Amino acid sequence: xxxDPLALEQQVCFALSVAARSVVAIYRPLLEPMGLTHPxxxxxxxxxxxxxxxxxxxxxxxxxxxxxxxxxxKRLEAIGYLRRERDQADERSLAITLTERGRALRVxxxxxxxxxxxxxxxxxxxxxxxxxxLTRVIAAAAR
Amino acid sequence: xxxDPLALEQQVCFALSVAARSVVAIYRPLLEPMGLTHPxxxxxxxxxxxxxxxxxxxxxxxxxxxxxxxxxxKRLEAIGYLRRERDQADERSLAITLTERGRALRVxxxxxxxxxxxxxxxxxxxxxxxxxxLTRVIAAAAR
DNA sequence: GTCCAATGGTTGGTGCACTAACTATTGGTA
DNA sequence: TACCAATAGTTAGTGCACCAACCATTGGAC
Numbered sequence: 001x002x003x004d005p006l007a008l009e010q011q012v013c014f015a016l017s018v019a020a021r022s023v024v025a026i027y028r029p030l031l032e033p034m035g036l037t038h039p040x041x042x043x044x045x046x047x048x049x050x051x052x053x054x055x056x057x058x059x060x061x062x063x064x065x066x067x068x069x070x071x072x073x074k075r076l077e078a079i080g081y082l083r084r085e086r087d088q089a090d091e092r093s094l095a096i097t098l099t100e101r102g103r104a105l106r107v108x109x110x111x112x113x114x115x116x117x118x119x120x121x122x123x124x125x126x127x128x129x130x131x132x133x134l135t136r137v138i139a140a141a142a143r
Numbered sequence: 144x145x146x147d148p149l150a151l152e153q154q155v156c157f158a159l160s161v162a163a164r165s166v167v168a169i170y171r172p173l174l175e176p177m178g179l180t181h182p183x184x185x186x187x188x189x190x191x192x193x194x195x196x197x198x199x200x201x202x203x204x205x206x207x208x209x210x211x212x213x214x215x216x217k218r219l220e221a222i223g224y225l226r227r228e229r230d231q232a233d234e235r236s237l238a239i240t241l242t243e244r245g246r247a248l249r250v251x252x253x254x255x256x257x258x259x260x261x262x263x264x265x266x267x268x269x270x271x272x273x274x275x276x277l278t279r280v281i282a283a284a285a286r
Numbered sequence: 287g288t289c290c291a292a293t294g295g296t297t298g299g300t301g302c303a304c305t306a307a308c309t310a311t312t313g314g315t316a
Numbered sequence: 317t318a319c320c321a322a323t324a325g326t327t328a329g330t331g332c333a334c335c336a337a338c339c340a341t342t343g344g345a346c
Contacts, residue, residue, distance in 0.1 A: 004192070005253065006188055006192070006249070006252060006256065008185070008188045008189055008192060010274070012166070012270055012273060012277075013167065013181070013185075014205075015277035016162055016166055017163055017167070017181075017185070018206050019159055019163075019277045019281050020159040020160055021303080021304095022280070023155070023156050023284055024160070025284070025304090026284055028304090037330095037331070038156070038160075042154075042157055045149055045150075045151045045154065045157075048149060049150060049151060055295060056293085062161075064334095065333065065335080066294075067296075067333080068332065068334070070295065070296055070297080071296090071297090072331085075331085090293095090342075091340080092293065092294040092295070092341045092342070093294060109149060110148065110149060113149065113154070114148075120280070120283045120284060121283055122279070126276070127155055130276045130280060131155050131158050133269070134155075134158035134161075134162045134273075137165070137273060138158065138161050138165050140264055141162075141165035141169055141263060142165065143264065168334090182303090198324070198325060199324060199325080207302095208304060209324075209326085210303080210304070210306090211304075212325095213325065213327080214301085214326090215302075230324095233312075233324085234311055235310065235311045235323065235325070236323090236324060236325085
């Protein structure tokens with residue numbers, strides 16, 4: 001075990017990056033049949049839970065730049081999973097709503113989380129701990 | 144607390160993505176004066192530890208695609224931190240070595256990890272636990 | 287009522303990440 | 317020796333992520 005403070009294998013940021021990419025890679029083949037990328041999947045999760053949403057609200061929920069979401073939402077509209085319409089009450093704002101197909105997709109999506117957990121083969125208990133630890137990291141970074 | 148298995152706030156993948164982006168965001172202003180992005184910083188860490196390296200070896204160490212590294216390495220060569228030369232023994236392979244400036248940069252880099260830990264304000268003990276947990280996730284995903 | 291600063295979203299530029307197709311070198315085997 | 321499969325790296329295409337500049341709408345302040 002190296003005591004070099006710059007050693008790759010003891011950087012938390014490196015472990016975070018690799019873990020995030022590794023886990024997203026597990027989702028890829030599962031999402032591909034639905035025509036979704038992982039960020040698009042997260043948008044769909046947010047919409048299934050909270051639709052209708054504005055771009056601003058969505059960017060807060062996902063902690064993503066509106067500039068990132070804008071083209072992503074257009075792609076989801078192009079596939080036919082959602083609609084982007086101006087909010088009647090405030091023409092600056094978009095009301096993002098699900099289409100029938102978008103709502104229907106939820107049934108397929110319900111198979112994803114258990115498939116990922118199964119593929120990881122880690123005890124649920126430990127995954128909960130990881131989630132809690134990450135939540136503390138996110139809170140610390142946000143301060 | 145929602146019991147919806149598709150709820151955003153209980154997805155480990157979501158926490159992972161947000162945490163990774165949040166932590167990288169902490170590095171951004173620290174790396175900017177050195178002219179480095181976070182992935183470039185990881186490449187420099189690998190080189191300070193193991194130079195000379197081939198693209199293949201680097202892609203194994205960082206778990207990144209050679210296709211991602213290729214243009215990234217050219218950018219680092221353009222700034223003058225490294226050299227890309229064909230390996231004399233095997234002309235297919237690149238020997239990536241540090242320039243004098245690249246080696247000198249290490250001194251500045253040594254301030255980064257403590258600055259990040261300080262900025263996060265989390266006990267070192269907990270960061271170690273996070274690191275260990277992430278390492279298990281990475282191993283599980285790789286299996 | 288008329289400015290004007292704040293707000294919501296879009297666009298363009300840079301760089302990362304993955305995939306697939308491609309080129310060049312190497313080294314084993316017929 | 318002449319072939320050919322494996323290996324190393326590059327390139328092109330798509331999409332994500334951040335930033336800064338931009339446009340339109342809104343809602344005060346005067």
